[in-house]
Amino acid sequence: xxxxxxxxxxxxxxxxxxxxxxxxxxxxxxxxxxxxxxxxxxxxxxxxxxxxxxxxxxxxxxxxxxxxxxxxxxxxxxxxxxxxxxxxxxxxxxxxxxxxxxxxxxxxxxxxxxxxxxxxxxxxxxxxxxxxxxxxxxxxxxxxxxxxxxxxxxxxxxxxxxxxxxxxxxxxxxxxxxxxxxxxxxxxxxxxxxxxxxxxxxxxxxxxxxxxxxxxxxxxxxxxxxxxxxxxxxxxxxxxxxxxxxxxxxxxxxxxxxxxxxxxxxxxxxxxxxxxxxxxxxxxxxxxxxxxxxxxxxxxxxxxxxxxxxxxxxxxxxxxxxxxxxxxxxxxxxxxxxxxxxxxxxxxxxxxxxxxxxxxxxxxxxxxxxxxxxxxxxxxxxxxxxxxxxxxxxxxxxxxxxxxxxxxxxxxxxxxxxxxxxxxxxxxxxxxxxxxxxxxxxxxxxxxxxxxxxxx
Amino acid sequence: xxxxxxxxxxxxxxxxxxxxxxxxxxxxxx
Numbered sequence: 001x002x003x004x005x006x007x008x009x010x011x012x013x014x015x016x017x018x019x020x021x022x023x024x025x026x027x028x029x030x031x032x033x034x035x036x037x038x039x040x041x042x043x044x045x046x047x048x049x050x051x052x053x054x055x056x057x058x059x060x061x062x063x064x065x066x067x068x069x070x071x072x073x074x075x076x077x078x079x080x081x082x083x084x085x086x087x088x089x090x091x092x093x094x095x096x097x098x099x100x101x102x103x104x105x106x107x108x109x110x111x112x113x114x115x116x117x118x119x120x121x122x123x124x125x126x127x128x129x130x131x132x133x134x135x136x137x138x139x140x141x142x143x144x145x146x147x148x149x150x151x152x153x154x155x156x157x158x159x160x161x162x163x164x165x166x167x168x169x170x171x172x173x174x175x176x177x178x179x180x181x182x183x184x185x186x187x188x189x190x191x192x193x194x195x196x197x198x199x200x201x202x203x204x205x206x207x208x209x210x211x212x213x214x215x216x217x218x219x220x221x222x223x224x225x226x227x228x229x230x231x232x233x234x235x236x237x238x239x240x241x242x243x244x245x246x247x248x249x250x251x252x253x254x255x256x257x258x259x260x261x262x263x264x265x266x267x268x269x270x271x272x273x274x275x276x277x278x279x280x281x282x283x284x285x286x287x288x289x290x291x292x293x294x295x296x297x298x299x300x301x302x303x304x305x306x307x308x309x310x311x312x313x314x315x316x317x318x319x320x321x322x323x324x325x326x327x328x329x330x331x332x333x334x335x336x337x338x339x340x341x342x343x344x345x346x347x348x349x350x351x352x353x354x355x356x357x358x359x360x361x362x363x364x365x366x367x368x369x370x371x372x373x374x375x376x377x378x379x380x381x382x383x384x385x386x387x388x389x390x391x392x393x394x395x396x397x398x399x400x401x402x403x404x405x406x407x408x409x410x411x412x413x414x415x416x417x418x419x420x421x422x423x424x425x426x427x428x429x430x431x432x433x434x435x436x437x438x439x440x441x442x443x444x445x446x447x448x449x450x451x452x453x454x455x456x
Numbered sequence: 457x458x459x460x461x462x463x464x465x466x467x468x469x470x471x472x473x474x475x476x477x478x479x480x481x482x483x484x485x486x
């Protein structure tokens with residue numbers, strides 16, 4: 001039985017008074033950032049800039065999501081008409097949602113939390129991607145898949161769950177988007193709504209996926225998560241990560257949630273502790289109800305689960321720190337250089353022509369980047385193979401920056417072919433050293449949850 | 457007592473050799 005945390009009623013009443021100004025300020029700042037992103041992209045006018053813009057845009061869409069969530073709870077102002085007008089035009093409609101439709105879904109989520117009446121369970125059950133224990137590779141693959149529109153089935157499902165509840169709403173959002181597209185068309189700026197929609201379907205959705213993980217998975221309650229400030233700004237803006245506080249006291253607007261948290265004692269967990277618990281949890285299939293993770297992120301997973309999660313995490317580290325930089329370096333080297341060296345003659349015999357993308361990136365970058373990426377990949381491999389404790393491991397690891405430096409210095413001395421370049425030397429060594437710093441400690445270690453080794 | 461080679465030495469040697477070859481090969485003129 002969940003017990004509502006005790007709070008001074010006067011404090012709760014004071015924290016629950018809606019005010020337009022903080023909401024409107026946040027909305028205006030978020031939109032100014034969005035305008036600045038579009039202006040910057042238009043000014044740079046480079047394919048890479050358009051592609052990368054989805055990350056900051058998706059981050060601001062999360063921010064608008066937090067704001068429309070407050071609007072759905074009538075937390076902008078007590079005047080319903082004004083609340084819904086502001087919430088719709090500045091936050092909900094631009095995200096393709098209507099307040100009425102979202103309320104029907106979201107209030108059922110509040111009422112049904114911890115039971116199969118929660119419509120979020122229908123989503124988790126239908127698109128079964130929230131299994132416990134979490135398997136690192138499929139989870140990483142689903143986040144990566146979001147970036148290539150893998151989230152579309154989820155958005156369709158979410159659209160069904162939050163369908164507009166009235167003709168007025170349907171007309172409102174329809175007119176909003178038709179008007180917007182007409183203006184964009186007349187102004188020859190159709191790329192702006194297109195980029196906006198692509199961003200919703202990729203990075204924005206990815207953020208929602210993450211919140212589905214961190215909010216209620218493995219508990220019938222809500223995880224009380226502590227998110228580092230910088231990360232909160234990027235992926236859980238406007239204190240939308242203070243979801244435990246919100247679920248217990250949904251009358252408190254977002255700009256008072258931090259004060260509410262300060263007034264309520266009790267355990268909190270970091271994202272890292274929660275991730276560790278997900279990886280080692282007792283089984284709980286996606287879309288089913290159960291308590292496998294407690295308020296302090298402790299779980300009951302067995303030794304085999306912990307061992308399997310550890311192996312998967314290791315594979316993920318090799319993939320991320322060795323294979324990905326190796327491939328990125330190769331992509332830039334083969335795709336953007338005018339001529340391929342002799343090493344790649346077999347590729348040319350197979351009909352591959354290098355330099356298809358020549359001119360799309362600054363030539364200096366094309367020169368230096370593969371060296372940096374490859375120096376990083378080699379050194380990361382050595383760090384992952386050896387760890388940094390033993391002397392023989394350290395000696396092997398030193399070969400990474402040593403090779404990067406020795407190669408360029410050898411060119412300077414005329415020992416190796418090719419031309420010496422100070423930038424190659426500096427950035428190559430920096431790439432290798434970065435690998436040591438970054439890979440020395442795993443970002444996520446299972447050791448605190450893992451059982452102690454048995455004495456023999 | 458038999459001497460056993462730690463397989464990590466072999467992996468490291470192969471990786472370093474592969475990268476050295478990559479460097480030499482990509483520096484050679486087309």
